[in-house]
Amino acid sequence: MKKMFTFLILAVIGCQFANAKSINDNTDKIKALEEKCYVLQNKQVKTDNNLRKLIENQHVAEREIQTLVKKNDAQRLAIDSLQDKCKSLEEAQSTDREDINGKIDATDNNVRTNQDQLQSRTLYGVIVVIVVLAIIAGVACWLTKRIKSGTSTIGDVRRAQEALQAAQTKMQEESIKLDNQLLAIVQKQLDAYVPSANKTTGEPDHSLVVKLADEIARIETNLSKMDKSVRGYKQLVQAKDRMINNVRANGYEIISLLGQEYNDGMQFQTRFVPDESLPEGKRIITGMIKMQVNYNGKMIQPAEIVVSQNI
Secondary structure (H helix, E strand, O other): OHHHHHHHHHHHHHHHHHHHHHHHHHHHHHHHHHHHHHHHHHHHHHHHHHHHHHHHHHHHHHHHHHHHHHHHHHHHHHHHHHHHHHHHHHHHHHHHHHHHHHHHHHHHHHHHHHHHHHHHHHHHHHHHHHHHHHHHHHHHHHHHHHHHHOOOOHHHHHHHHHHHHHHHHHHHHHHHHHHHHHHHHHHHHHHOOOOOEOOOOOOEOOHHHHHHHHHHHHHHHHHHOOOOOOOOHHHHHHHHHHHHHHHHOOOEEEEOOOOOEOOOOOOOEEEEEEOOOOOOOOEEEEEEEEOEEEEOOEEEEOOEEEEEEOO
């Protein structure tokens, strides 16, 4: 009996020991599973966070895409508007080109008309001058014959002088009238003038201004020999000064040396004429054949002068 009881006790203890060991093994497994579960939970949290960030990034990207779509639409509208404006500008440019070509043709016609008028008026002026000179020559011949024949009186001489003076005054008035008309025509040409570049030098074409300067040289020389009371004298002076000021606004300078004292340092083409009415040793510029013309401070035509001297 004692052996059996001991066996039972040992059996019970063995079973308890086995159960305890099984419980310990299960506990270890549970702990391992809990650790794995914790690790998985951490991974799940990270995955959720990453997913949440991806969703937020997706929303941001969607908003940016919407913004870009709106900008694209706005740019498309702007491009369409610019294309419409380009078409309008092309049409306006085509119209302006036609208008400019028409104005250029009209200007060319006006210039040709003005040149024809100038030639006809110049011819008229030459005829008038020839007639007046013929009258003066006739009166002079008649007076010379009367003086030689001894039949002339003081009254005849005075009348002849008055006739000569009247003819000279008439010739001066006609000359002033023609010069005023000439300056008016040149002014129209300057108003319609579009300067073109010289093909060889690339410089602007100065021919019209140079021709104007030559005419002003002639006009100033004639005015210096006239009485200021001659009809049209003041108007011609004003027109001449106005032309000089007009070309000055475009960079040209027309320089007059009339009335200045001449010195040997002047590098101009000079024609000397004797004049005993001047003080001895004096040399005065009394005529301008060509004016000195400067463009933007650079001389493009030197002066050609007449100097009266008493040496």
